[in-house]
Amino acid sequence: MGGATAGRPRGFSVAWRRHKEALVLIAPGxxxxxxxxxxxxxxxxxxxFLGEEGVSLEHYAAFFVDDYYLGVVGRTFRLxxxxxxxxxxxxxxxxxxxxxxxxxxxxxxxxxxxxxLMTSVVIRTFGWLVVLGPGGVLxxxxxxxxxxxxxxxxxxxxxxIVIAMVQVLLPFMVLTVLGVLQRQSADLEEAARTxxxxxxRVLRTVTLPLSVPGIVSGSLIVFALSISSFITPTLVxxxxxxxxxxxxxxxxxxxxxxxxxxxxxxxxLLTALAVIIPYASLMRRRTSxxxxxAPGAGHE
Amino acid sequence: xxxxxxxxxxxxxxxxxxxxxxxxEIEDGALVSLLGPSGCGKSTLMRIVAGLESPSAxxxxxxxxxxxxxxxxxxxxxxMFQSYAxxxxxxxxxxxxFPLRMRNAGGxxxxxxxxxxxxxxxxxxxxxxxxxxxxxxxxxxxxxLARAIxxxxxxxxxxxxxxxxxxxxxEEMQMELIELHRRLRLTTLxxxxxxxxxxxxxxxxxxxxxxxxxQEGPPDTLYDRPASAFAADFMGAANIFPATLSGSTLSLGxxxxxxxxxxxxxxxxxGGAAVLRQEDLVLxxxxxxxxxxxxxxxxxxxFLGGRARYRLTANGLDFLATVxxxxxxxxxxxxxxxxxxxxxxxxxx
Numbered sequence: 001m002g003g004a005t006a007g008r009p010r011g012f013s014v015a016w017r018r019h020k021e022a023l024v025l026i027a028p029g030x031x032x033x034x035x036x037x038x039x040x041x042x043x044x045x046x047x048x049f050l051g052e053e054g055v056s057l058e059h060y061a062a063f064f065v066d067d068y069y070l071g072v073v074g075r076t077f078r079l080x081x082x083x084x085x086x087x088x089x090x091x092x093x094x095x096x097x098x099x100x101x102x103x104x105x106x107x108x109x110x111x112x113x114x115x116x117l118m119t120s121v122v123i124r125t126f127g128w129l130v131v132l133g134p135g136g137v138l139x140x141x142x143x144x145x146x147x148x149x150x151x152x153x154x155x156x157x158x159x160x161i162v163i164a165m166v167q168v169l170l171p172f173m174v175l176t177v178l179g180v181l182q183r184q185s186a187d188l189e190e191a192a193r194t195x196x197x198x199x200x201r202v203l204r205t206v207t208l209p210l211s212v213p214g215i216v217s218g219s220l221i222v223f224a225l226s227i228s229s230f231i232t233p234t235l236v237x238x239x240x241x242x243x244x245x246x247x248x249x250x251x252x253x254x255x256x257x258x259x260x261x262x263x264x265x266x267x268x269l270l271t272a273l274a275v276i277i278p279y280a281s282l283m284r285r286r287t288s289x290x291x292x293x294a295p296g297a298g299h300e
Numbered sequence: 301x302x303x304x305x306x307x308x309x310x311x312x313x314x315x316x317x318x319x320x321x322x323x324x325e326i327e328d329g330a331l332v333s334l335l336g337p338s339g340c341g342k343s344t345l346m347r348i349v350a351g352l353e354s355p356s357a358x359x360x361x362x363x364x365x366x367x368x369x370x371x372x373x374x375x376x377x378x379x380m381f382q383s384y385a386x387x388x389x390x391x392x393x394x395x396x397x398f399p400l401r402m403r404n405a406g407g408x409x410x411x412x413x414x415x416x417x418x419x420x421x422x423x424x425x426x427x428x429x430x431x432x433x434x435x436x437x438x439x440x441x442x443x444x445l446a447r448a449i450x451x452x453x454x455x456x457x458x459x460x461x462x463x464x465x466x467x468x469x470x471e472e473m474q475m476e477l478i479e480l481h482r483r484l485r486l487t488t489l490x491x492x493x494x495x496x497x498x499x500x501x502x503x504x505x506x507x508x509x510x511x512x513x514x515q516e517g518p519p520d521t522l523y524d525r526p527a528s529a530f531a532a533d534f535m536g537a538a539n540i541f542p543a544t545l546s547g548s549t550l551s552l553g554x555x556x557x558x559x560x561x562x563x564x565x566x567x568x569x570x571g572g573a574a575v576l577r578q579e580d581l582v583l584x585x586x587x588x589x590x591x592x593x594x595x596x597x598x599x600x601x602x603f604l605g606g607r608a609r610y611r612l613t614a615n616g617l618d619f620l621a622t623v624x625x626x627x628x629x630x631x632x633x634x635x636x637x638x639x640x641x642x643x644x645x646x647x648x649x
Contacts, residue, residue, distance in 0.1 A: 192387075193373050194351070194375075195373075196373045205398075
């Protein structure tokens with residue numbers, strides 16, 4: 001029996017020490033996550049199932065029998081889809097431009113896109129109130145070119161919400177797509193041009209398919225942020241156009257009905273996942289070439 | 301297939317002139333290599349022919365069409381990129397079919413058939429359903445080649461096509477390229493910075509320097525009769541010395557080494573430097589057998605497989621000599637560096 005008999009085997013003690021170090025390192029983060037996220041979210045989810053006496057589905061029943069709330073859910077998702085589509089439509093060309101211009105112009109474009117992020121969402125939304133409101137810049141402009149006779153505006157319309165939200169969320173789309181586009185070699189596009197493809201055809205057959213991963217992540221971020229945002233929709237849309245997040249806020253802080261807020265939160269989470277998970281997995285299949293899972297691979 | 305005619309081409313990027321009046325004609329079906337150090341403008345020239353850059357002045361004609369100002373997709377050319385530029389999201393077969401698809405050449409079955417045919421020419425037909433990411437570098441290179449030839453372009457351009465391959469594959473691909481060219485007779489422009497590659501592959505070598513043509517001609521002409529010290533150096537001649545002739549005495553290296561030359565050698569002297577190719581020099585211990593022999597000291601010997609390279613000092617001048625394998629033992633015993641009179645070449649001043 002020599003020096004190797006000092007209690008536990010050496011390999012184990014090394015593994016244990018590494019383990020301990022890792023535990024110590026993640027402990028603060030894990031604690032914050034449990035206390036400030038998992039616990040309150042879990043609590044909210046549970047609240048939805050708590051009635052006067054014990055477990056009950058009465059709050060869910062109240063939600064589903066009321067057309068008003070179904071309308072709120074419908075509006076929330078409709079808006080999120082339109083906002084995501086608009087962000088993609090505006091954001092992709094912008095990201096493409098930023099990826100293909102020189103480094104100096106790129107910095108300028110990126111600055112232009114992220115500059116709004118430097119101010120609070122509340123301030124930007126008040127900005128939109130000034131632009132979109134009756135007697136605002138937009139209204140004056142429409143009157144000046146003779147499109148409308150009286151002061152008008154897009155305040156309290158879904159169009160107004162979309163415009164304001166697209167401006168708020170555009171940076172997330174642009175930066176995500178830009179990241180993917182910059183990693184694409186410009187050789188691919190030039191090669192496609194020499195092979196007889198016009199600019200638009202190159203965009204359709206080469207650039208866009210290769211950008212799918214960025215488009216997917218960008219859309220998911222924008223979509224998730226849209227369905228859960230409530231400051232901009234509430235301020236621009238007003239009380240007549242409530243969205244789910246605003247309605248949750250209203251239930252919790254207006255009528256102090258925490259159980260009902262829990263129901264709406266649970267439904268928001270579930271419906272969001274119901275959209276996001278299939279979308280992500282569908283897109284992952286479409287980009288299978290990245291992982292090297294080729295159809296028909298293996299015969300040589 | 302068509303002739304390619306480049307006339308007085310100039311290209312400036314801001315204040316930097318990359319091409320300064322290049323004129324070049326490539327016959328229908330010829331294989332011409334553009335040789336030069338990096339930054340000499342050879343890649344820019346190729347990009348202009350492809351339509352990816354526009355020239356500052358001059359014309360480019362493919363066949364009898366001036367193509368300056370024409371979009372790249374309207375020119376019937378193919379350019380194989382150094383990076384291969386294979387589309388990672390398409391199968392090998394779809395990659396090769398791409399030029400046919402974009403040019404609406406026949407229906408899909410016909411396109412696939414022609415793609416398979418092109419893949420067969422590079423021995424990759426069994427890889428048709430793979431994705432580029434699943435192939436080795438050499439295989440990717442051959443897919444890129446198949447894609448470049450599939451549409452039988454008027455002009456085929458290859459940008460440093462062999463530079464990313466290891467030595468063994470490179471030699472194999474050189475053979476394949478030559479055979480492919482013999483078979484298809486496509487007008488081919490080949491860009492390289494490797495003189496061995498240029499000489500082994502092409503009908504004509506165009507040596508470029510700082511946006512101009514330094515010398516052009518068949519490979520053996522450039523090799524045997526370089527027109528300048530730059531050309532001699534670039535074509536791999538290591539022994540270039542300033543030379544003066546007085547009467548029948550030739551002096552190399554400002555008088556470091558002088559010897560008498562016969563009248564026919566004196567007659568070709570043209571005022572500039574003298575060039576002695578490495579493989580024309582021998583190391584011998586019987587100096588009497590040679591026209592010129594100088595006592596020399598071997599400083600380094602590098603064994604290169606089929607041959608060995610020696611660095612020597614003779615009369616204070618540095619020489620490089622390359623010796624075939626069977627002569628190495630004899631060379632190692634050598635006391636003198638020697639050569640024949642007909643090994644001496646001269647450069648104009």
